[in-house]
Amino acid sequence: MYYKYLDKNYALKYLDNDLNLLSNILVNFLKQYKNVNLCTLQNDFFFKEVHQLKSFSKNIGSKELFLISEEINRTQNRIYEEKLQKLLSKLLEEIELFLKEESNMPIKNNQKKVSDEDIKSLFDDILLYAKKNRPKKVEDTVDKLKNFTLKEKEHILLAKISEEIKMYSFKNIVSLIERWKDNA
Secondary structure (H helix, E strand, O other), rough: OOOOOHHHHHHHHOOOOHHHHHHHHHHHHHHHHHHHEEEEEEEHHHHHHHHHHHHHHHHHOHHHHHHHHHHHHHOHHHHHHHHHHHHHHHHHHHHHHHHHHHHOOOOOOOOOOOOOOHHHHHHHHHHHHHHHOOOOHHHHOOOOOHHHHHHHHHHHHHHHHHHHHHOOOOOHHHHHHHHHHHHH
């Protein structure tokens, strides 16, 4: 099905091609914005929401949402607020259609369930290998983690780590995992 405001491939590019993660993000986005009317918000809340929409836009695959929210964020002017609200409403409708379509597709989930402790242990292994600048070990452990059912934050962390591996940014990998552990 063709979507005017939602580009699945664009979103998957930022989510390490993880369709389950995209679906989870879209469900949460739908819950968060379903009853929001941007036009009724006071300035400080309005601009915070616009900034947040800009941040979400790539992960949900909406180029147009990114462009409009970026313009509002840059100018700090509410001139496009009605256009943004209409776009948000249409986008939410498309997200609902997309999620219905995805739920009707056969599930091919060959990911294994594993305990939180095992997941934590594998991230600890990545941390150790990153501190020792061992790219092959980091990549192998990341590949292991991709075979397991992860929580949304773990999926996002894994996607970020995958990007950092490509650039051999071990310090960034260490920083990402340490922040994740502090917030866990």
